[in-house]
Structures are given as structure tokens and as C-alpha cells.
Amino acid sequence: MATPTSTQDLLKMENIPNKGRGLIATQDLKAGQIILTESPLLLYSASPLFTPTPSPYCHHCFRTLQPSQTFTCPSCSNYNFCSQKCLSIALNSSHSPWTCETLSHLQNPTSPLLEKPFELQVQARFIVAAYNIAIHTPSIIQTILSLHGDPNDHDSIVDNAKFLQSLISPFCPPNMNFSAELAAKLIAKERLNSFCLMEPYSPKGPQRSIKAYVIYHKATFFNHDCIPNACRFDYVENGEPGDEHNTDIVIRLIKDVDVGNEICISYFRINKDYLTRKRILMEDYGFTCACDRCKIEANWNEGENKSDLPHVIFLSKFVCDKENCAGTLAPLPPKDGEKSNVLECNFCGNLKVDSSA
Numbered sequence: 001m002a003t004p005t006s007t008q009d010l011l012k013m014e015n016i017p018n019k020g021r022g023l024i025a026t027q028d029l030k031a032g033q034i035i036l037t038e039s040p041l042l043l044y045s046a047s048p049l050f051t052p053t054p055s056p057y058c059h060h061c062f063r064t065l066q067p068s069q070t071f072t073c074p075s076c077s078n079y080n081f082c083s084q085k086c087l088s089i090a091l092n093s094s095h096s097p098w099t100c101e102t103l104s105h106l107q108n109p110t111s112p113l114l115e116k117p118f119e120l121q122v123q124a125r126f127i128v129a130a131y132n133i134a135i136h137t138p139s140i141i142q143t144i145l146s147l148h149g150d151p152n153d154h155d156s157i158v159d160n161a162k163f164l165q166s167l168i169s170p171f172c173p174p175n176m177n178f179s180a181e182l183a184a185k186l187i188a189k190e191r192l193n194s195f196c197l198m199e200p201y202s203p204k205g206p207q208r209s210i211k212a213y214v215i216y217h218k219a220t221f222f223n224h225d226c227i228p229n230a231c232r233f234d235y236v237e238n239g240e241p242g243d244e245h246n247t248d249i250v251i252r253l254i255k256d257v258d259v260g261n262e263i264c265i266s267y268f269r270i271n272k273d274y275l276t277r278k279r280i281l282m283e284d285y286g287f288t289c290a291c292d293r294c295k296i297e298a299n300w301n302e303g304e305n306k307s308d309l310p311h312v313i314f315l316s317k318f319v320c321d322k323e324n325c326a327g328t329l330a331p332l333p334p335k336d337g338e339k340s341n342v343l344e345c346n347f348c349g350n351l352k353v354d355s356s357a
């Protein structure tokens with residue numbers, strides 16, 4: 001596993017034709033290079049408010065809880081933490097007294113959220129987390145509001161915001177101007193800019209589900225490409241309990257990138273077929289991808305020999321072939337200026353020697 005190192009400012013934000021803002025290389029960069037390591041602006045649980053079993057993850061750092069070492073919120077008894085340190089930090093930040101009290105009301109058995117879809121229950125968590133940040137660090141909310149996304153992007157945003165605001169407003173501090181309009185803007189930003197922290201990989205288990213959502217300030221400006229030149233790693237289970245850097249995002253290059261070229265990630269697993277990618281990108285992100293791979297795949301004829309196409313070669317090299325994985329492989333960081341011939345999977349962590357390097 002690669003140890004994240006500090007990253008200099010290797011990226012610059014620019015307007016990219018037909019894509020909005022994007023990130024470009026400020027110098028020639030090598031495959032495997034870590035180009036960004038960044039801590040969350042906002043992090044919240046993807047677990048619905050009403051579930052039959054408690055979440056198996058620390059409610060602050062999202063490491064897997066060890067049953068013999070669980071620390072519970074002394075006020076609500078609903079939330080568990082992996083260590084005394086995580087609990088103490090959480091009580092002054094992510095699980096502040098305001099959050100604790102508001103979530104307790106929303107999770108009351110008479111709560112109107114009980115019968116609502118899981119998606120709305122998770123949105124309630126997001127609004128509580130965002131308002132909690134607004135109370136303690138208002139500048140972060142201004143940053144989130146400056147991101148891409150508009151309440152009119154999706155039919156349900158305004159209605160969901162009104163409903164959630166009606167439930168949360170009785171607990172809002174009177175001096176804070178929290179409103180349904182603000183909630184709608186926040187939901188719109190969250191929809192387009194959040195990353196998922198996934199459950200640990202298991203070769204036998206079902207597809208991994210999401211344990212938390214995270215918004216990062218700079219990483220959110222990576223645009224999508226179906227043949228990305230970078231991919232995202234996280235090391236959530238690493239480090240000592242209470243060390244919060246485990247939720248940092250690490251972006252590593254898959255290929256060399258020349259100065260001035262845009263660096264893109266894929267917004268989902270790279271092995272998805274053309275029609276699935278097209279649908280997700282339109283429904284979830286509101287755009288049609290015009291990358292080289294999409295242009296070719298949109299016009300593919302049945303029976304055509306595809307094995308020598310650049311993106312087919314790319315996929316055969318950089319899609320992890322471990323059972324139940326299909327993560328993206330990227331070289332380990334270069335050492336002493338030398339590129340590594342070992343590829344690491346960003347889902348399962350498997351290491352594989354690249355015999356073609």
C-alpha cells in the first residue's frame with residue numbers, strides 16, 4: 001500500500017470548454033505521482049436514520065468498530081465511536097450537542113422520517129451535518145455554496161428541502177438564517193460534489209455499499225473522463241483510532257500527464273458499458289460525455305474487432321481482475337524519480353506487477 005505523501009501545488013484550476021471549471025497540470029507529471037491529498041470539508045454517514053442494526057462504523061472517522069472497544073455517545077446512546085479520542089473530537093465537532101439533540105428528535109419513533117425513503121433519511125443527515133458546520137465554521141458553508149449545482153437541477157430537491165427544513169427548523173438556533181432555500185442549495189451542491197467512502201472490499205460479499213459521503217474542496221473540481229488519467233484512493237481503515245487523516249482523499253496519476261493537460265477521474269468504475277455510463281452521467285451529473293471512448297463506443301458495430309482500440313487496451317491493463325472488484329489500478333508513486341512497475345487497486349488494495357512496464 002502506498003503511503004500518502006504531502007503534495008505541492010501541482011494543479012491549477014481553469015475553465016475547460018463545455019465542462020466548467022477543471023484542474024490542469026502545472027508541470028509534467030509522472031504515472032503513479034500523488035497530485036493531491038486533501039482532508040474533508042464535510043463528512044457524514046450514509047446510513048439511513050432508521051435501520052434495524054446500528055452502523056458497524058465509527059460515527060466520526062468511519063473505521064470499522066471493534067466490538068470490544070466501542071465508545072458510545074453519553075447523551076443519546078445512539079452513536080458509537082472507535083476510541084475515546086474520536087468520541088471527544090466528535091462531541092466538539094461532527095456530533096456536537098446540537099447535532100446529537102437534532103438527530104435524536106429526527107430518529108424518534110414518531111418521526112415523520114420513519115416511513116420515508118432511505119434517500120431522504122440520508123439527506124436529513126446531510127442537512128444536519130451542514131447546519132452543524134454552519135454553526136461552528138460558517139466559512140465552510142460558503143465554500144460549499146460556491147461549488148457547482150443548482151436546486152433546479154433535479155425535480156425532488158426543492159420539495160425535499162422544504163420537508164426537511166420543516167422538521168429541522170424547530171431546533172435551529174434563532175440567529176442562524178437557515179431556510180428551505182438554503183437547504184435546497186446545499187442538497188444541490190451535495191448531489192454533484194460528494195465522494196463516497198465505501199465499505200471494505202470482500203472477495204465473496206455483495207457489491208460494497210457506501211458508508212459515508214464526503215465533500216472535498218479541491219478534489220471536487222476534477223471533471224470526469226471515461227478513460228481517466230488519475231484515480232482516487234482512500235485508506236479509511238488505516239492509522240490509529242482518533243487520527244482523522246484516514247478520511248483524506250489521495251489522487252494518483254494512472255498515466256503520465258504533460259504540463260497544461262487536464263487531469264480527470266472517472267466518477268464511477270471504469271468498466272461500465274457505454275449506455276450505463278451515458279445514463280448515469282446524464283441522470284446524476286447532467287451532462288453528455290464527449291470523451292474519445294464515448295465517441296467510439298457510440299458508433300460501435302456488432303462483430304467489429306475492438307482489441308487494438310486504445311481504450312480497450314487501457315481497460316485490460318487498468319481494471320482490477322480480482323473477484324468482485326473491478327477497481328482501477330494505478331502505479332505506486334515513483335521512487336527516486338523512477339516510475340514503479342507495481343500497480344495498486346483503488347478498491348481492494350491488491351498489488352500487481354505490470355509486466356508491460
Ligand SMILES: C[S@@+](CC[C@H](N)C(=O)[O-])C[C@H]1O[C@@H](n2cnc3c(N)ncnc32)[C@H](O)[C@@H]1O
Pocket residue numbers: 018019020021022147148192193220221222223224225285286287288289290
Ligand atoms: C464535481 S463537478 C466538477 C467541477 C465542475 N466542472 C465545476 O465547474 O465546478 C461535476 C460537474 O462538472 C461537469 N463535468 C464534469 N465532467 C464533465 C465532462 N466530461 N463533460 C462535461 N461536463 C463535465 C458537469 O456539469 C458535472 O455535473
